[in-house]
Amino acid sequence: MEQPLKAYQVGGNDIVAAGSVEEALAVLEELAGETDLTIGDVAPIAEDELDIPVEDEEGTACPTIRQMLAELSEPAYLFGWD
Numbered sequence: 001m002e003q004p005l006k007a008y009q010v011g012g013n014d015i016v017a018a019g020s021v022e023e024a025l026a027v028l029e030e031l032a033g034e035t036d037l038t039i040g041d042v043a044p045i046a047e048d049e050l051d052i053p054v055e056d057e058e059g060t061a062c063p064t065i066r067q068m069l070a071e072l073s074e075p076a077y078l079f080g081w082d
Helices: 021-032 065-070
Strands: 006-010 014-018 042-044 053-055 061-064 076-080
Touching: 006 021, 006 065, 014 021, 014 065, 021 042, 021 076, 061 065
Parallel strands: none
Antiparallel strands: 006 014, 006 042, 014 076, 053 061
């Protein structure tokens, strides 16, 4: 049985949805190509941060991370910043 998707911060700037730390790293590497990140650069997003609305560059409120996770059925890149 597949693990439920969780949100992970990979490196300093990217949030991905994945079932494990290893999978989170693989999602980012698939998107960005080879990275110099390791499992040590992946951290789960704290439960209390899942319900904070994310804002885009224009300051427009977007769905919360929890809402984004609820819409996904497979690992995916959620968002990042520069």
